[in-house]
Amino acid sequence: MKILVCIKQVPDMESRFKPDSAGGWYSDTDLAFRMNEYDEYAVEQAVQLKEQLGGEPEVVVLSVGPDRVVEALKKALAMGCDRAVQVQDPAAHLKDPWQIASAIAGYAKGENFDLIFTGLQSQDRGSAQVGVTLAEILGFSSVTTIVGFEYADGTATVRRELEGGLKARVQLKTPALVTCQLGLNVPRYPTLPNIMKAKKKEILTLPMADLLHEEARSATVSFYPPPKRSGGIVLEGDVALQVDQLLDILRDKTTVLR
Amino acid sequence: MNFDLSEEQKLIQETARQFASERLAPVAARLDREGDRETFLANLKELAGLGFMGLNVYQAYGGSETGSVAFSLAITEIARACASTAVTVSVNNMVCELIQSVGSEEQKLRYLPRICSGSYPAASFALTEPGAGSDAAALSTRAEADGDGWRLTGTKVFITSAPYAGVFVVWAVTDPAAGKGNGISCFLVEAGTPGLVIGREEVKTGQRASATNEVLLDGCRVPREALLGRLNDGYRIAMSELAGGRIGIGSLALGVGLAAMDFATAYAAQREQFDRKLVEFEALQWMIADSYTELEAARLLLMNAAFRKETGKGFAKEASMAKLFASDAANRACYKAVQMLGGYGYTASYPVERYARDARITSIYEGTNEIQRLIIAREVLRSFI
Numbered sequence: 001m002k003i004l005v006c007i008k009q010v011p012d013m014e015s016r017f018k019p020d021s022a023g024g025w026y027s028d029t030d031l032a033f034r035m036n037e038y039d040e041y042a043v044e045q046a047v048q049l050k051e052q053l054g055g056e057p058e059v060v061v062l063s064v065g066p067d068r069v070v071e072a073l074k075k076a077l078a079m080g081c082d083r084a085v086q087v088q089d090p091a092a093h094l095k096d097p098w099q100i101a102s103a104i105a106g107y108a109k110g111e112n113f114d115l116i117f118t119g120l121q122s123q124d125r126g127s128a129q130v131g132v133t134l135a136e137i138l139g140f141s142s143v144t145t146i147v148g149f150e151y152a153d154g155t156a157t158v159r160r161e162l163e164g165g166l167k168a169r170v171q172l173k174t175p176a177l178v179t180c181q182l183g184l185n186v187p188r189y190p191t192l193p194n195i196m197k198a199k200k201k202e203i204l205t206l207p208m209a210d211l212l213h214e215e216a217r218s219a220t221v222s223f224y225p226p227p228k229r230s231g232g233i234v235l236e237g238d239v240a241l242q243v244d245q246l247l248d249i250l251r252d253k254t255t256v257l258r
Numbered sequence: 259m260n261f262d263l264s265e266e267q268k269l270i271q272e273t274a275r276q277f278a279s280e281r282l283a284p285v286a287a288r289l290d291r292e293g294d295r296e297t298f299l300a301n302l303k304e305l306a307g308l309g310f311m312g313l314n315v316y317q318a319y320g321g322s323e324t325g326s327v328a329f330s331l332a333i334t335e336i337a338r339a340c341a342s343t344a345v346t347v348s349v350n351n352m353v354c355e356l357i358q359s360v361g362s363e364e365q366k367l368r369y370l371p372r373i374c375s376g377s378y379p380a381a382s383f384a385l386t387e388p389g390a391g392s393d394a395a396a397l398s399t400r401a402e403a404d405g406d407g408w409r410l411t412g413t414k415v416f417i418t419s420a421p422y423a424g425v426f427v428v429w430a431v432t433d434p435a436a437g438k439g440n441g442i443s444c445f446l447v448e449a450g451t452p453g454l455v456i457g458r459e460e461v462k463t464g465q466r467a468s469a470t471n472e473v474l475l476d477g478c479r480v481p482r483e484a485l486l487g488r489l490n491d492g493y494r495i496a497m498s499e500l501a502g503g504r505i506g507i508g509s510l511a512l513g514v515g516l517a518a519m520d521f522a523t524a525y526a527a528q529r530e531q532f533d534r535k536l537v538e539f540e541a542l543q544w545m546i547a548d549s550y551t552e553l554e555a556a557r558l559l560l561m562n563a564a565f566r567k568e569t570g571k572g573f574a575k576e577a578s579m580a581k582l583f584a585s586d587a588a589n590r591a592c593y594k595a596v597q598m599l600g601g602y603g604y605t606a607s608y609p610v611e612r613y614a615r616d617a618r619i620t621s622i623y624e625g626t627n628e629i630q631r632l633i634i635a636r637e638v639l640r641s642f643i
Contacts, residue, residue, distance in 0.1 A: 034272065071265045078269065189277055192309030192322035195269045 001057035005046045006118040007039035009072040013123055019223045025093045035072040038119025040187040041180035045149050046117045047080035058082050064100055066090040077198035078190035089208035096216040101133035106211035116177040120145055135177035142177040143170050147184050270328045274335035282339035289467035290612050298467050299379050306376025310347055312354045320371035326564040330509040337513025341616035342467035346380055348506030349418045353381035353427055356499040360487035369425055378424025384414040384473055385429045385496055392629050395439035395493055401430035406482050410475040420456050420471035424449050429492050442492035445484045453478030464615030503624050504577040508560050508584035511620035515588030518613035519549045522595035549591040556584035575637035582630040585620035592617040
């Protein structure tokens with residue numbers, strides 16, 4: 001069995017973001033980067049499956065981006081992945097989800113993966129498109145937003161989150177792709193000896209140009225902070241009057257009373 | 259010259275930071291106030307499982323082999339959340355490094371995996387005595403040959419982790435006729451050895467979750483194999499291993515100082531008086547600027563000392579400089595942090611009073627800062643006299 005985990009390196013979400021000089025994305029100077037949170041669930045689930053199957057499956061972890069993404073790949077290797085692939089692209093942030101998925105598919109189609117785990121979405125762009133698009137290009141079955149995962153004999157049984165707090169149970173045959181959501185598992189901390197041992201694992205570097213032959217289908221026009229919120233409304237005066245005013249506001253501007 | 263951390267060092271720092279903020283920070287105030295040794299030891303066990311007890315120990319002995327820079331980074335991150343946990347981790351690492359550097363193969367195979375894996379909750383460094391503090395060579399605990407072993411008699415004080423340590427490194431006089439410091443040897447004494455008595459636990463100002471006890475050696479008999487390193491070489495061993503420990507204590511102080519300043523600065527950025535945020539007042543800006551400058555200087559001194567140690571260069575002077583400066587900088591930062599919070603800073607409703615108490619010992623233990631100056635002066639004067 002062969003498993004692929006797709007991860008993205010994103011800025012620490014506590015950071016102060018400002019637009020870059022081109023105004024199309026955030027400036028990455030002075031930002032600390034780490035593995036996208038949802039992708040940690042994906043790595044953990046892949047490693048748990050490998051452990052469940054006695055270590056037989058090979059787990060490959062892949063990331064698209066500049067050389068700094070190697071740190072995120074090494075974390076995944078320290079958590080238990082077997083080898084890593086960096087699709088090297090200093091300008092990955094200018095590619096749209098279609099191009100990213102196409103490039104990953106360009107690598108994955110010759111590798112015969114049985115299962116692909118991705119995060120539900122990235123914490124920075126948040127398109128939630130790369131996973132499902134990759135599945136479509138490869139012709140894999142796919143399920144998004146999974147919060148439970150079991151595997152036996154070529155069939156994955158997953159629980160996925162639906163709107164309104166409902167859950168669905170879905171079975172899918174391999175080859176399959178799932179996108180992972182908070183609640184699926186608790187990602188392990190990489191141990192220090194494993195961080196050091198990860199140095200010896202293979203990291204293959206593939207240039208983006210070798211894998212990507214697709215034009216972008218969407219473009220980010222501009223990147224800007226949301227307008228500062230106004231100070232809110234303060235109701236004053238007679239309490240009965242305030243209550244009437246509040247009811248009017250709730251009726252007109254919200255769905256609370258509908 | 260390259261100031262960047264390696265990817266491995268960054269991942270170790272990230273792991274330490276994440277563990278500290280998720281597991282240690284939520285319980286640190288309660289451990290300081292109420293003890294709760296069970297939780298404290300459970301956290302140590304988890305840290306051992308992740309490889310934090312033997313950062314500089316070979317993997318063959320159960321260590322992590324990450325180097326001294328990663329050790330410094332890890333201790334700083336742990337101390338940002340809980341100084342009591344950080345000091346325990348630092349001392350455990352120091353004992354491991356001591357055993358690795360002078361121990362026999364049998365001693366390394368017996369003790370290092372136990373400390374590194376957490377099967378021993380901690381390990382203790384039993385040097386100080388009531389009559390031998392800064393003047394460590396004045397110690398009077400005796401080790402007398404007794405058949406094919408040794409009999410230890412004496413009193414040790416300020417022994418970190420004594421109630422839960424699995425093994426103690428004990429210094430004792432083996433040759434009373436030798437000149438001062440020349441007749442001392444080092445022994446490994448396992449917890450539970452008859453005659454090893456854990457005495458009174460000190461009630462301390464800070465780092466209260468970590469136990470600090472008197473340890474009595476009441477005719478404590480140990481086998482011949484308990485001798486650690488060469489006979490009568492104990493004082494030199496202590497002095498050289500303490501230098502590595504000082505990187506740990508300086509790194510701990512840095513973590514506490516950063517925690518205090520980060521909290522106080524965030525507080526002052528919100529709190530308003532005279533219709534202005536506190537951070538708009540120049541008086542507070544100067545506190546912030548001075549503290550962060552000093553803490554950054556401390557960090558660079560620590561990184562330099564750790565890098566020299568890691569690359570096999572002499573580092574005693576640099577470790578003393580880093581410990582001296584980092585602990586003083588942390589104490590000044592904590593003092594200012596309390597000041598920035600005003601009356602609230604003096605209450606247990608905010609963490610800065612705990613940081614201030616935790617920082618205070620860092621200019622005292624692992625060699626007082628006066629002793630650090632003595633070491634630094636001696637090293638500097640070597641090239642002049």
